[in-house]
Amino acid sequence: MSARHDRLRKLAAVAAGFDALRWRRDFPVLWQRVHGKPLVYLDNAATSQKPQVVIDAISGYYRKLNSNVHRGVHHLSELATEAFEGAREKARHFIHAATVREIVFVRGATEAINLVAQSYGRSRFKAGDEIILSEMEHHSNIVPWQLLCEQTGAVLRVIPITDAGELEPGACEKLFTSRTRFLALAHVSNALGTINPVKDMIACAHEHNVPVLLDGAQAVPHLPVDVHELGCDFYAFSGHKMFGPTGIGVLYGREALLQDMPPWQGGGDMIRVVRFDKTFYNDLPYKFEAGTPDIAGAIGLGAAVDYLEHIGMPAIEAYERQLLAYGTEQLQRVKGLKLVGTAREKAGVLSFSVDGIHPHDLGTIVDREGVAIRTGHHCAMPVMERFHVPATARASLAFYNTREDLDALVRAVGKAHQVFL
Amino acid sequence: MDLKDLYQDVIVDHNRSPRNFRRIADASRTLEGFNPLCGDKLTLYLKLDGDRISDLSFEGSGCAISVASASLMTERVKGKTVREAEHLFDRMHDLLTRDNVNADLEPLGKLAVLSGVREYPSRVKCATLCWHTLKNVLEHPGNPPVSTE
Numbered sequence: 352m353s354a355r356h357d358r359l360r361k362l363a364a365v366a367a368g369f370d371a372l373r374w375r376r377d378f379p380v381l382w383q384r385v386h387g388k389p390l391v392y393l394d395n396a397a398t399s400q401k402p403q404v405v406i407d408a409i410s411g412y413y414r415k416l417n418s419n420v421h422r423g424v425h426h427l428s429e430l431a432t433e434a435f436e437g438a439r440e441k442a443r444h445f446i447h448a449a450t451v452r453e454i455v456f457v458r459g460a461t462e463a464i465n466l467v468a469q470s471y472g473r474s475r476f477k478a479g480d481e482i483i484l485s486e487m488e489h490h491s492n493i494v495p496w497q498l499l500c501e502q503t504g505a506v507l508r509v510i511p512i513t514d515a516g517e518l519e520p521g522a523c524e525k526l527f528t529s530r531t532r533f534l535a536l537a538h539v540s541n542a543l544g545t546i547n548p549v550k551d552m553i554a555c556a557h558e559h560n561v562p563v564l565l566d567g568a569q570a571v572p573h574l575p576v577d578v579h580e581l582g583c584d585f586y587a588f589s590g591h592k593m594f595g596p597t598g599i600g601v602l603y604g605r606e607a608l609l610q611d612m613p614p615w616q617g618g619g620d621m622i623r624v625v626r627f628d629k630t631f632y633n634d635l636p637y638k639f640e641a642g643t644p645d646i647a648g649a650i651g652l653g654a655a656v657d658y659l660e661h662i663g664m665p666a667i668e669a670y671e672r673q674l675l676a677y678g679t680e681q682l683q684r685v686k687g688l689k690l691v692g693t694a695r696e697k698a699g700v701l702s703f704s705v706d707g708i709h710p711h712d713l714g715t716i717v718d719r720e721g722v723a724i725r726t727g728h729h730c731a732m733p734v735m736e737r738f739h740v741p742a743t744a745r746a747s748l749a750f751y752n753t754r755e756d757l758d759a760l761v762r763a764v765g766k767a768h769q770v771f772l
Numbered sequence: 773m774d775l776k777d778l779y780q781d782v783i784v785d786h787n788r789s790p791r792n793f794r795r796i797a798d799a800s801r802t803l804e805g806f807n808p809l810c811g812d813k814l815t816l817y818l819k820l821d822g823d824r825i826s827d828l829s830f831e832g833s834g835c836a837i838s839v840a841s842a843s844l845m846t847e848r849v850k851g852k853t854v855r856e857a858e859h860l861f862d863r864m865h866d867l868l869t870r871d872n873v874n875a876d877l878e879p880l881g882k883l884a885v886l887s888g889v890r891e892y893p894s895r896v897k898c899a900t901l902c903w904h905t906l907k908n909v910l911e912h913p914g915n916p917p918v919s920t921e
């Protein structure tokens with residue numbers, strides 16, 4: 352308890368010096384007005400905005416370097432390859448992977464999870480094998496496993512969540528059996544904001560010799576992530592939720608595991624020698640990168656990493672924690688408002704419903720006030736079912752948001768009350 | 773465009789106290805409609821007397837636009853023939869999806885209050901869900917649920 356207290360005190364001290372408005376100026380999209388009101392962007396969990404340095408890195412690549420990677424001896428191709436591989440090194444550093452061989456570029460978290468299911472799972476799992484997930488997963492960490500189950504006869508086991516939106520305590524021990532082959536878990540929930548106790552879960556899984564994939568899509572924009580310290584076997588995330596471009600993401604995999612996994616797509620770049628009688632696959636990570644990659648996207652992601660490291664993830668975490676606490680407090684004062692997801696450890700997300708006002712109406716009305724939030728099931732239908740709501744409204748934060756943004760949200764919800772009075 | 777053009781008093785009223793919001797125990801046909809994007813769900817109950825829709829009701833949950841639209845629809849369609857209902861569907865469809873509605877709104881009567889929805893492209897499906905469900909149940913009595921996504 353006092354260790355937690357100590358940590359909170361330190362975080363508060365860091366947060367105090369954080370100048371969100373200074374960083375906000377780096378995001379051109381945020382300078383505009385919507386319906387005549389200053390844009391208040393609170394839909395960061397869907398996708399985050401891009402700072403000028405990321406936009407410049409992408410356009411700079413197309414203006415000065417554009418060329419295919421890994422296959423030319425000409426000057427531009429060498430420069431493009433260098434920039435592309437430089438981005439891989441940045442991504443490695445960002446999550447503290449041991450080597451760039453563990454960093455596979457993919458389209459995003461969704462593709463990363465599908466890759467693991469199809470390459471790792473399909474080559475190993477048999478009928479009756481069990482895959483553990485949680486009730487709070489994004490559809491992208493459910494459906495790839497369901498497809499795998501259809502292909503192999505494996506079955507899903509689901510860790511239930513509590514009314515607060517936390518993993519049911521002790522569920523881990525209860526669910527693991529001798530048939531358990533895999534645990535796939537959100538690091539941070541996109542619908543509830545819960546930060547899962549992933550270290551404990553990983554320890555529990557590893558005691559049973561079960562590898563763990565963490566879906567880090569909603570963690571990387573908010574928290575420092577160290578895959579080495581976490582001890583996870585796979586980690587998936589998307590560039591576009593961490594201020595980089597769409598179309599690029601990363602699958603981290605422990606080298607020994609990736610080494611043993613078969614390729615999942617065939618094509619150029621992933622091979623060493625192709626003959627009609629036998630093909631030899633390329634080394635890691637290229638074995639998993641068939642075809643021309645999203646070169647500009649990777650370079651943009653690298654620029655986003657540089658930018659985040661310049662600000663400092665610990666500072667971002669500290670600042671957002673205070674902002675989330677402020678938002679929670681303000682929203683709880685709103686008449687008829689109920690927060691969905693009240694875990695003790697949360698990041699970035701305020702999901703809520705308002706008595707007598709459907710989330711969809713709420714979304715439209717606050718949009719007219721310039722406030723962008725998401726309404727719906729947030730690609731987590733099992734979570735909606737668990738909380739007996741058809742949908743929620745969700746405000747999701749980034750480090751460029753301020754208390755004033757949350758005040759604007761509260762005022763906008765007040766407008767919705769007026770419409771339906 | 774003002775919010776009040778979307779959430780007109782009639783709509784707010786029909787959302788608060790939806791008409792024909794009940795089950796018809798001896799319905800000739802029932803059908804579920806679902807909009808997965810926002811979670812709107814409705815079940816339509818329809819009673820046919822020959823070619824005439826002698827009773828029409830609904831249950832479910834949804835946003836104000838979808839509830840009000842369903843409520844207004846049941847009020848309007850009850851007592852009409854199948855052909856008349858299908859004709860109304862076409863009119864509503866034009867009203868909600870066409871950029872240029874030159875047709876006069878007169879025949880739509882109260883249903884015209886939904887015209888504001890056109891300015892909110894993400895909300896058009898909320899207003900059309902009940903109508904698509906109705907059309908479906910009229911055309912294909914044995915169909916699976918309608919989904920507007």
Ligand SMILES: Cc1ncc(COP(=O)(O)O)c(C=O)c1O
Binds near residue numbers: 460491541569
């Ligand atoms: C928790 C979580 N996992 C996975 C994803 C999928 O990410 P993407 O659509 O970028 O592949 C998302 C995005 O919404 C998410 O929030």
